[in-house]
Amino acid sequence: MGETMGGISNSQYCWRYAIVELKVRGVRGATTVTENSPEAIGEAVSELLNVIETQNQLNPEDIVSVTFTATQDIDAIFPAAIARQRPHWEDVPLLDVQQMSVHNSLERCIRVLIHFNTPKPQKEVSHVYLRGASNLRPDWRLTHTSSSVSTHSSIFKD
16 A cells, blocks of 8 residues: 555545545546637636636645647647646646647647546546537536636536
């Protein structure tokens, strides 16, 4: 089970006599941009990360790593450069890669995979698909307006 210190494994924290076991979980998300510009990419990436953080009560200190993919038609700015500007994200390991090109796939799409430490079971992780990317996973579709975020009962659940 890994190394122990005082009977507590290295995947557990002891806080005032309560032991909480943390697991590494992954949350997925995707969005689309209206155009290949730093402004449009920045807006879409910020919106996506805001919703993922909110829906999963994600603290940047708990993030293990983040991988962004972008379709070949997005090259105005790295999505990770946008993420790095977020509060407390300066030390988060970030990586950008190009999404493989598949005939008739969604254009101007940015995807993200965030690995993070949490006591939550995987089924409680909320995956987020916004804008045109909501068609990629209709079962995880998010209804998002400028004033509120709402979900449906089966949305976001694995």
